[in-house]
Amino acid sequence: MIDQGQPLAFPQIEAARGLLTYIARLNRRMGCGRPQEPTPFEVYTYPYQGTTEQNQASSQLPPNNCWIPIIIVNGADNNAMRNLVTNLTMYEHAPTAIIDIQAHDTDPFYEQPMLIENTWVVSYFIEPRTFFLQRFDLNVTESGQVAVTNLDLIQDDMTTVADYVKDEQFLADFEFTRTLVHEALRNDPVLAAMDNAMPLATKPPDEYHCFAGECPIGNLFTDAARWKVQADVAIINAGGVRGPGWDAGEIHVSDMWAALPFANMLCEATVSGLSLVRLFNYSTSMAAYENRYVQDADRFMQVSGVRVTYNTKLPSSGRLIAVDIWDDEKQEYAPVERLKLYKLATSSWECSGFYPFNELLGANLTMEGEIPASTTEELMQDVVGQYLAQLNTDGISYNASIQGRLVNNTDALEPMDWDQTESSCSSRTYWVQKLLTCMECPSTERVDFSQDITLTGESNVDQAVPFEATLLNGENFTVKVIPKSVPSWVTGDKESSVTLRPSETHSFKFQANAVRLDAGTAQATVSFAIQDGGSFPGCGGNDVDFQVSMRVAPTPELNKPENIVIAGFVLMGIVCITAISFSLWLFLHSDSRTVKARQPELYFVFFTGCLVLSLSILPLSIADDLDSWDGRNKACMAIPWLLFTGFNMTISSLYAKLWRINKIFFVGVRYRRIAVTVKDALVVFGSIFVVNLCILLVWTIVDPLQWEIRNVPGEPWNRYGSCSDFGPAGRAMFGLAFALTAINLCLAAFQAFKARKISDDYSESRQLAFAVLTTFQIIIVSVPILFLISEDNPDAKYLLQVLIIFAVCMSLMLAVFIPILRQYWDGLNQHRPSTRVSVSGILNPRAHGGMFSSDGDLRSDLTSLKDRPRSSTFSASNLRNSGIVTANQNCDHPMNDKASGVEAMKSKDTILEEQTPGHEQPSDDHLSRSCHSIASPTDTEDSANVSA
Secondary structure, eight states: OOOSSSOOOOOEEEEEEEEHHHHHHHHTTTTTTTTSOOHHHHHOOOOSSSSSHHHHTTTSSSSOOOOOOOEEBOOOOOOHHHHHHHHTSTTTTOOSSEEEEEGGGGGGSSSOOOEEEEEEEEEBBBTEEEEEEEEEEEETTTTEEEEEEEEEEEEEGGGOGGGGGGGHHHHHHHHHHHHHHHHHSOOOEEEEEEOBBOOOOOETTTEHHHHHHHHHHHHHHHHHHHHTOOOOEEEEEEEOOOOOOOOOOHHHHHHHHHHHHHHHSEEEEEHHHHHHHHHHHHHHHHHHOSSOOTTGGGGGGEEEEEEEEEEESSSSSSOOOOOOOOTTTTEEEEEEEEEESEEEEEEEEEEIIIHHHHEEEEETSSSTTOOOEEEEEEEHHHHHHHHHHHHHHHOOOOOOOSSSSSSTTTOOOOOOOOOOGGGGGTTTTEEEGGGTEEEOOOOOOTESSSSSSEEEEEOOOOOOHHHHHHEEEEESEEEEEEEEOOTTEEEEEESOOOEEEEOOEEEEEEEEOOOOOOSSSEEEEEEEEEBBTTTTTTTTSSSSEEEEEEEEEEEOOOOOOHHHHHHHHHHHHHHHHHHHHHHHHHTTTTTTTHTTTOOOHHHHHHHHHHHHHHTTTHHHGGGGGSHHHHHHHHHHHHHHHHHHHHHHHHHHHHHHHHHHHHHTTOOOOOOOOOOEHHHHHHHHHHHHHHHHHHHHHHHHSOOOOOOEEEEEEEEEEEEEEEOOOOOHEEEHHHHHHHHHHHHHHHHHHHHHHHTSSSSSTTTTTTHHHHHHHHHHHHOOOOOHHOOOOOOOHHHHHHHHHHHHHHHHHHHHHHHHHHHHHHHHHHHOOOOOOOOOOOOOOOOOGGTTTTTOOTTSHHHHHHHHHHHSSSSSSOOOHHTTTTOOSSOOEEEEEEOOOOOOOOHTTSSSSEEEEEOOOOOOOOHHHHHHHHHOOOOOSSSSSSSOOOOO
């Protein structure tokens, strides 16, 4: 079984099974293996002694033989070999052995003989100068059956073959070969001479220069072949030319046979440019371009008279870039012509035995003028000798150098594509089978309509306007025309076809209706295709057409927001500028105590959400004005993306801040050490954001919003646009997105309600609660009104939508930012020192009516402290009696830049630490030494700040 460059497919496996079945039938017919009739065993060989009589005698098989089938595989790759082994070893008439002799790509699993089922399998690569022998151990059973009990693979260097394999047959073959060698050495005349040396072509097993690109020995053999038959192009496969080359000086016959050690004859053919391109396209696609022997490397062609450009970086399906033929007259290369015939010279191996080149130069040459390959009686070696001798006679020495015949241009990215079929011919070409080419149709410019048509009509009025168009055939051949393109508002002879003889006319009848046309002038083209140009079947030629225009009376415009859109853009701009300005202010003042204390990370997210939410005004404003339906559909889907994403970012950031504040202040009666970081709050925000993103993504992919135009009930001429054309899946996604937004808002409102009693001294909870509850009120009041407005009143609906978005964004941003700005300016206007008390412990809330209760002793003690003079020393016992762990010392000094008190609580990592029971209370002296200087008053008066 020979692979011939293709994977071992099922047809080859079926062929092998057929042979195995036939051999089994022969064995049964001869009674092989019958118990009552033991089979005599005899090893039969085919002696080859080099004479015709002996060869003919050896070809006669002895009668009544029993056969042991062995399959030899050439060129199987990994998958093909496994497929072959799997199928044949499980066959009922399995072979005795499967031997792969081209195993350079085969699975190493078969490198050593192994028994699979009842079949021996081995795979190796036959290398030059290496001796290979498969030795089978045969056993004849008592029943007369012959079985192979073992298979040994013997391989050795050809010069050091072991004595135990040198049987009589080996010695006879070796002696015969020696005789031929001696005869060749005695008959090695000088053919010619060269001034320069012929470079090395091959040096097994690692150097195969002709496989990687152009090589001088390949140039010599192709130049000689082209010279001999005066061909335009010559080729030879890279695997045929080889050898060590030769030194400058005399060239012997043995040098020729070392360069081409095959008795190949000269072969010639006449091919078209198309066939030549096909040949080189296959060659460049299959070649390996490596300086070593790999499978299909010999598909690469050495050339003469042609320059082949390819790109090895392109896919193997198409690497051929250009084919240029040498012009002897102009002494330059010219692009190959598709239909031009070229004479090609090569060796008999390419013409008759080397698949698929034997078919490309034989059965595939079907174009008009092509001549399949034929073999001459001259050996390629003799042709090369004659060519070199002729050069010497002319006083020329052959130039054994690289001449740029094979060019690898890795910058060229557009491969040649000359394959054409009848189905690939365009409307302006027709198929010529004998040329395998789509030929251009003759001109049909004089087949035309007499004039264009202009009509009038009224929009939304169902009234047909008849008209005629006359076609004239001014060509000197018959044409057949059929309608090709007719606008939807034109009806008439759409299905009919007309055949026109030269100078004949025909009138086509049509009707136009403007009922579905918009106001203005509608223009369209009515075109006919020339289907048959007389003797050019299938020829489309030039399409013949005429213009038809319909002037349509005006109709009511589409109801859509117009001038009011300007107000929407203004409000959107206000929100965007406000959000960017507030964010920029926070960024520029991020080092201030006021900004640091309020977790600016979440505020940046908050203002970004307001910005995104305000941008939803943009698609609301422009959806009606976009020209394409696709753009309107995308604008529709952008609205929920911006609306839900921006609102959820805004509310979830407020929810995260309120959740963090409540986490700190309501951890329980007795406090343990707890860290609530900004990262924790961001996790809360991120969870809501990711869920919202997933819902919107699924909505967009499965069932996005679609733009549709609807008629006002009872007014078919009055229309309006709406983003509401979506199915059940879209409604489900809208419900999920709305539910998530509602839950997010409710959770934020709950956290705001929970934080309503926390003093502003310790957090911004009150302003956040105010922002959330304000948003909640706006939505509760405005959304029902939005649903009450009719869809056919776009101005009112648009204005209310824009006002809701503007009110939500501005109320949120102002409610959050103004207190920050106020506290910041209050801190800047504070110019006098104040008495500050740092409290590192907290009263028992149960004993004083709740945490930081206004009715507790702590509040009264702190109030009394405010009334003291600025330079006063307070007793620690006064505060300790109220349950305070630490007190202050005399702190009469200016404000510093260290944040403590409320600022410490509002920093990125807020920590509450429980007082360990039984812990000894610190002394007054110790407490006085740990007094802090706090610079965070909220007014111009002395204040006492409590640090949790």
